[in-house]
Amino acid sequence: DADVTQTPRNRITKTGKRIMLECSQTKGHDRMYWYRQDPGLGLRLIYYSFDVKDINKGEISDGYSVSRQAQAKFSLSLESAIPNQTALYFCATSDGQYNEQFFGPGTRLTVL
Amino acid sequence: ILNVEQSPQSLHVQEGDSTNFTCSFPSSNFYALHWYRWETAKSPEALFVMTLNGDEKKKGRISATLNTKEGYSYLYIKGSQPEDSATYLCASRGWTNAGKSTFGDGTTLTVKP
Numbered sequence: 478d479a480d481v482t483q484t485p486r487n488r489i490t491k492t493g494k495r496i497m498l499e500c501s502q503t504k505g506h507d508r509m510y511w512y513r514q515d516p517g518l519g520l521r522l523i524y525y526s527f528d529v530k531d532i533n534k535g536e537i538s539d540g541y542s543v544s545r546q547a548q549a550k551f552s553l554s555l556e557s558a559i560p561n562q563t564a565l566y567f568c569a570t571s572d573g574q575y576n577e578q579f580f581g582p583g584t585r586l587t588v589l
Numbered sequence: 590i591l592n593v594e595q596s597p598q599s600l601h602v603q604e605g606d607s608t609n610f611t612c613s614f615p616s617s618n619f620y621a622l623h624w625y626r627w628e629t630a631k632s633p634e635a636l637f638v639m640t641l642n643g644d645e646k647k648k649g650r651i652s653a654t655l656n657t658k659e660g661y662s663y664l665y666i667k668g669s670q671p672e673d674s675a676t677y678l679c680a681s682r683g684w685t686n687a688g689k690s691t692f693g694d695g696t697t698l699t700v701k702p
Binding site: 508512517518519520521522525527533535567571573575576577578579580581582583 | 593595598620621623625631632633634635638640678680682688689690692693694695
């Protein structure tokens with residue numbers, strides 16, 4: 478079984494809809510991250526969390542919110558989806574020392 | 590350099606060619622640098638973590654070097670094979686932004702048989 482899982486893997490939604498992407502991990506890591514990837518660009522950090530009570534904005538947090546429900550679960554919400562949020566979204570965990578990232582399989586989101 | 594920059598953006602080589610690409614990162618505040626390999630339809634996976642100036646790491650035909658004073662790292666692939674085709678990402682972490690890494694945009698390597 479994968480250490481970091483994401484659901485759904487693919488999602489098509491309409492402008493203005495609220496959508497939630499979920500991430501679960503069995504690696505036992507405290508640190509969890511949400512990234513967005515657009516064609517030709519690298520990974521841009523949306524939000525990150527060092528533990529259940531610690532949530533931090535990344536470089537592109539506008540239009541997104543997160544919830545850390547437990548050490549193993551970190552959800553990303555788009556409050557009112559817009560077309561330029563169409564992207565590939567990755568959840569990741571980290572062991573903390575050198576911040577090596579362990580990625581989930583990704584969620585491809587299309588906003589029409 | 591405020592961001593992490595990678596060059597070239599893409600590279601096309603013939604099977605058997607050796608190749609290399611560059612990652613530039615802020616030399617001040619350096620703590621660690623990761624190289625990741627990202628194959629199409631998969632997730633990025635770590636190749637190397639590099640922390641000390643002069644570090645050299647090797648895994649099979651792939652190796653990497655690190656110069657923290659001037660702020661760059663090279664990734665080398667010797668005798669490229671079609672299965673080396675992937676996007677190679679580097680990510681830099683500083684002392685003051687603990688737990689957060691900045692990714693470059695990647696170098697996409699295509700190896701033609």
